[in-house]
Amino acid sequence: MRMPDTSEVLLQVEGVSLAFGGVKALRDVSLDIRKGEIRAIIGPNGAGKTSMLNVINGFYHPNRGAITFKGRTRAQMQPFEASRGGIARTFQNVALFKGMSALDNIMAGRTLKMRRGLLWQMLRYGPALAEEIEHRHRVEEIIDFLEIEAIRKVPVARLPYGLQKRVELGRALAMEPDLLLLDEPMAGMNLEEKKDMSRFIIDVNDHYGTTIALIEHDMAVVMDLSHRVVVLDHGVKIADGTPDEVKNNQAVIEAYLGVAH
Amino acid sequence: MADGGSFDTFPKLLLRNAAKFGNRPAFRHKDLGIWQTWTWTEVAGIVRAYAAGLQRIGLQPGDTIAIVGSNRPKLYWTIMAAQALRAIPVPVYSDAVADEVAYVLAHADVKLVAAQDQEQVDKVLSVSDRVPHLRKIVYDEPRGLRDYDHSRLVAIQDVIEDGRAALVGNAALGEQIDEIIRQGEGSDISIILYTSGTTGASKGVMLSARGCIDAVTDTVRFDRLTENDVALAYLPLAWVGDHYLNYAQGLAAGFCMACPESGETIEQDLREIGPTFYFAPPRVFENMLTRVTIRMEDAAHIKRRMFDYFLRIARRHGESILTGKPVPVSGRLLYALGRLILYEPLKNVLGLSRVRVAYTAGEAIGPDLFAFYRSIGLNLKQLYGQTEAFLYVTCQPDGEIYSDTVGPAAPNVDIRIAESGEVQFRSPGMFVRYFKDQTKTAETLTPDGYVKTGDAGFFDEKTGHLKIIDRAKDVGRLADGTIFAPKYLENKLKFFPSIKEAVAFGDSREFVCAILNIDLTAVGSWAERNNIAYGSYQELAGHPLVYDLVVKSVEEVNRSLAEEKVMAGAQIRRFLILHKELDADDGELTRTQKVRRGFIAERYAPLVAALYDGSHEADISTEVTFEDGRKGVIAARVKIRDVPAVGATEPLGRAA
Structure with a gap:
């Protein structure tokens, strides 16, 4: 796998803490995501991984700390600001429009890129039509890229889980994001589907140059895919480095296997 | 209407088609959700540029070039461009494992390989040390290949562009390419098709240009195929069936070959293209019927009743109506109603509405299955053939269709049953020899020039058609x-x-x-x-x-x-x-x-x-x-x- 060309930081999380009442989900966590890399966030159940992603894309607002994305620092951000800013994500449990076709779901990912207003789009005439054709072209490229031509017109509710995940990835890609957040992209998949998904993640990173941050439980996948790994446990960062460094880190081994008493 | 006529190589047929059917579609391929079309004139231009490009990367007359991949226009054009240079294309099954690919590439001494995508390029690279003559790999689909070592790797598009630029800059080069096409002879080896190797190591079946064109000329006339026909090219590229039914007949008749978007979209592509000439093995027809049956089981009661009723009508009168036998007026009326309500909509769902001629072969087809498709008005026929014959040995003429025969000898094919019960034939398209395998060639040909099929059969007394009963060695x-x-x-x-x-x-x-x-x-x-x-x-x-x-x-x-x-x-x-x-x-x-x-x-x-x-x-x-x-x-x-x-x-x- 290619290493990213630059060490330019795309997103910097500094001293973030997040609490839900008495539960401290994140405690003073700092991490950075460099432009062009695949960054994995791992940790045992309840370590705060999804909270971290939610903080990054503005769904949760941290109690303390700051987030710097593309050079702009802010403590609070709304999800729509995050997506306008170029952050797209997929969810742990697939969040698609179940009754719509795969094509329409991915088209929905282009919403923020549409310049014409609702009325023009309803007319489907002139500039709005031209714009739709252009968007459709981009979406077709993604369909081709993810090899889902055969399910273009199928309502996603009828698709097997692995393909739904792929459609969701397609919708995130349709936003042409700078940073793509993937929450357990391979959860519940069989080996074959995992392999396919891994290949697509590497290809997205390679082909579109998209920076990717992902949460994943399958260690083999994480070690193969990512350039750098950050490990959380009980809301605290316990390790950060290349897959090899993390694998041999004593604190990580203890967090995963438990400590002998 | 056109056929092979006096033309003795495929590149000459290509030029004929460009002159005669210039603006008719030659190829279609669904790309990014839209069917792209290339006319015969465009294809002839691309192939000429491609041939020039291939010559510039070292493809000489007599060289072999392997093609690994599925049905893509650029891979078919590779075959055309190679033939234009009097080089010999060698298609390889795209699902073959690395070892099989290595065997064929090495055995055929290939100098170049045209691969569809990263998967195939990887496969070829992984065995490249076992292919001593391999110089370069050209590829169709660039995705994932950006970081590969490009000293031996070129995109087909770049080869075509390079050739096009060279042709513009150097008029003599174009003249030279045209001269090579003119020099092409009927005795040139047009293609080497490797048998799939179910019985031992695969053998390279060498077919001559003249033989191929004579064979397809006969069947194009037999089934009255014209430049207005359309076929969906979805069969494996390396299989004789695809090369014959689509590539060779397409060039001889001037009809359009539509390439599916991907292997999984064939059903949808079939509906969108609506081919007029269709081939599928019995298994595919069986799957189609199963799909319909399952969907009907979920349908409303009244629809199910109608379905059953009109299928009974079809069973009673369909075959007779299709073959033009007398049918009582009431039967005709009911059948006409059935067409309106069931048969035509059903064929439309299956993508078979426009099919004029459909063939099946490869294994025995169940009589009920066969009768079903014929009864709803699909002109489904059987043929028997093999790579060594360049496909056709027998085929059923319109109006003489039986589920348990494979038909009488195809035009100009001479069949005999040996003492042992084995079917032997001589045909216009029969192979020249196996590539680099004198022993096998001698084993397969009889001293008086017949090809041994290895199948046992007999001529049915009632119909005069051939029946294939088993592999000769099992009889x-x-x-x-x-x-x-x-x-x-x-x-x-x-x-x-x-x-x-x-x-x-x-x-x-x-x-x-x-x-x-x-x-x-x-x-x-x-x-x-x-x-x-x-x-x-x-x-x-x-x-x-x-x-x-x-x-x-x-x-x-x-x-x-x-x-x-x-x-x-x-x-x-x-x-x-x-x-x-x-x-x-x-x-x-x-x-x-x-x-x-x-x-x-x-x-x-x-x-x-x-x-x-x-x-x-x-x-x-x-x-x-x-x-x-x-x-x-x-x-x-x-x-x-x-x-x-x-x-x-x-x-x-x-x-x-």
């Missing part, structure tokens, strides 16, 4: 000399829904016996309807009423055998229903679900012995492998049933 003889073709009998048995597998015995024996497997789904639901309780497959298989059910099917088979002079003596006289299903895990079937007759005979030796010693019961215990890999022993007492022979006088007692 034996009963003690009295009657031909015994196990697969022929087994297929006849398996066409009955209650019989899933059949194994026939009889070589060097007095009479024929069979071991049967019942189909648990079909017989199970029959048992349910007839209030027959059973606890397991074994119990159901041994049930006397099930025997009564199956014996009717066996008698039916005997009746049909009695009608054929050659086969009348090979009727099934005794059978048993095995207590377990034959299974690939136990080595009784191959992984492709074919019965391993020899192995079964050994494993169930006590049962086979009992079939021939006249007893009516036999004990057997066999080791089986369970789904989780554990082994166990099944013991059973199996009943044996006698079946009367039809039209025969001598009693079975003679053998007992």
Whole structure:
């Protein structure tokens, strides 16, 4: 796998803490995501991984700390600001429009890129039509890229889980994001589907140059895919480095296997 | 209308088509959701540029170039461009594993490889050290290949652009390419098709340009194909069927080849393109029917009633209407109504609305399945062929269609049945020789120039059509000399829904016996309807009423055998229903679900012995492998049933 060309930081999380009442989900966590890399966030159940992603894309607002994305620092951000800013994500449990076709779901990912207003789009005439054709072209490229031509017109509710995940990835890609957040992209998949998904993640990173941050439980996948790994446990960062460094880190081994008493 | 006529190479046909049908579509390919079209003029221009580009990266007349991938216009153009340079294209099955690819590439001495995408490029690179002459790989789909070492890797698009630029800059180069095309001769080797190698190492079948064009000219006339026809090119590129039916006939008739968007979209692409010429193996037709049946089971009651009613009408009158035989007026009216309500909409759903000629081949097709498609007005016919013939040996003419024959000899094909029962032929398209394999060539050709097919068959007395019964090496003889073709009998048995597998015995024996497997789904639901309780497959298989059910099917088979002079003596006289299903895990079937007759005979030796010693019961215990890999022993007492022979006088007692 290619290493990213630059060490330019795309997103910097500094001293973030997040609490839900008495539960401290994140405690003073700092991490950075460099432009062009695949960054994995791992940790045992309840370590705060999804909270971290939610903080990054503005769904949760941290109690303390700051987030710097593309050079702009802010403590609070709304999800729509995050997506306008170029952050797209997929969810742990697939969040698609179940009754719509795969094509329409991915088209929905282009919403923020549409310049014409609702009325023009309803007319489907002139500039709005031209714009739709252009968007459709981009979406077709993604369909081709993810090899889902055969399910273009199928309502996603009828698709097997692995393909739904792929459609969701397609919708995130349709936003042409700078940073793509993937929450357990391979959860519940069989080996074959995992392999396919891994290949697509590497290809997205390679082909579109998209920076990717992902949460994943399958260690083999994480070690193969990512350039750098950050490990959380009980809301605290316990390790950060290349897959090899993390694998041999004593604190990580203890967090995963438990400590002998 | 056009055909091969006096043209003796495919590049010359391409130029003819560009001149004659310039603006007609030659190729279509669905890309990014939209069907892209190239006319014959455009294709001729691209192929000329591509040929120039290939020449610049070192492809010389007589060189070989392998093509690995699925049906893409650029891969078909690679074949055209190679032929234009008088080089020899060698298509390779895209699903072949690396070792098989290595064997073919090395054996064919290929200098260049055209690969579809990263997957195929990886495969070729992984074996490149075993392919000594390999100089460069050209590829169609650039995705994922950006970071590869490009010293040996070029995009096909770049080769074409490079050639185009060179042609613009140097008029002499174009003249040179055209001159090579003009010099092309009918005796040039047009293509080497490697057989899939189910029987030993694959052999490179060399076909001459003249032979190929003569063969397709005949069938294009036979089926009246014209430049207005359309075919969906979805069969494996390296298979003779695709090269013949799509590529060669396309060039000869000038019709359009549509390439599917991907391997998974074929069903949808079929509907969108609506081909007029269609080929599919029986398995595909069976899957289509299953899909329809399943969907109908979920349909509303009234729709189901209509479906059943009009299919009955179709069964009664469809075949006669299709072949133009007299049909009563009421039948015609009902059939016309059925067309409006059911047959045409159904064909539309399947993408078969515009099909004028459809063929099936490769294995025996069930009579019911065959009759279904014909009855709804699809002109489905059978052909028999092989790579060595450049496909066609026989084919059924319109109006002479039978589910159990493969038709009379194709135009200009000369067939004879050897003493051993083997089918031998001479045909315009027959192969020149196997590439670098003098021994095999000599084994396959008879001294007087016929090709041995390796299949046994006979000409049906009633129709004059050829019937293929089995592989020649599997055909034996009963003690009295009657031909015994196990697969022929087994297929006849398996066409009955209650019989899933059949194994026939009889070589060097007095009479024929069979071991049967019942189909648990079909017989199970029959048992349910007839209030027959059973606890397991074994119990159901041994049930006397099930025997009564199956014996009717066996008698039916005997009746049909009695009608054929050659086969009348090979009727099934005794059978048993095995207590377990034959299974690939136990080595009784191959992984492709074919019965391993020899192995079964050994494993169930006590049962086979009992079939021939006249007893009516036999004990057997066999080791089986369970789904989780554990082994166990099944013991059973199996009943044996006698079946009367039809039209025969001598009693079975003679053998007992």
